[in-house]
Amino acid sequence: MPQLQRLDVHHAPALLRFERENRAYFARTVPDRGDDYFREFTARHAALLAEQATGRCQFHVLVDDDDTVLGRFNLVDVADGSAELGYRVAERATGRGVAQDGVRQVCELARDEYGLRRLVASAALANPASLAVLRRTGFVPAGEVLLSDQPGLRHVRDLTAPV
Template sequence: MRPVLGVERLRAGHAAALLAFERENRVYFAASVPDRGDAYFARFEERHGALLAEQKAGVCHFHLLVDGDGAVWGRVNLVDVADGSAELGFRVAERAAGRGVASAGVRRVCERAGSEYGLTSLRASAAVDNAGSRAVLARNGFRQVGEVELSGRPGLRFVRDLTD
């Protein structure tokens, strides 16, 4: 059963819950995406502030999937916003895997991307061996357009037109 989660824009008050999410899932994430490294955790407060500044400047839109207790279950981010487009990235907690959390979160952020942020297209990438992420993108209307290298691993490139 999928938990009931809200999608919230990143804010200063999310820092502790977001850090807990990243720490709890570090090993799980490292199995499919490059590890953030020890410096990320050691300087988390500074990094969190930098993300908020980027969001305020409009070059990124960061979102958390949170439950009623404020616990973070996932992230869906839009980065490198320019010319009506952005790069979408997402990650969900191990406890959320296979429960529709990523698909629902990506769907809701795609809706916001067009209606609230005025974007007309999104780009995304997923490792060839990351079937879960590729399925989330497919379920949300992304189509494969090419191949990429992701930290030395073969990956696929996707796009989604938000004007349809």
């Protein structure tokens, strides 16, 4: 059964493999990270861990029984009881409820472990699966946004309210 884990140094090889294997898939709905991301992955991973140590961000990976990364679930800009949620799931894991389960788990962590009361998440209109995940996990539309020049919807979830 997949397990949500806080990002750690030992996740680097599996996370890089996840990003490489799913690069084309992710690029269909979000801007491509570019070649520099992959060339500089080790330094970028270390920088994420350093940022996480400050408490401004909380990064997570959803790991399968064989230590394969199935998804990333990140809380960024943590401040004043609020954070922004971002996530991506491997193409091979889509359609199985993996994104929905991961979002639910990170919402529980945000509330119970990090003391957050509110999460914000945005998804492109061209990504109906992500919009559906947000709705099914208690996020409420809160307005239109531009995501890399593409129309999207911003959502908010009150972590103190029952879902």
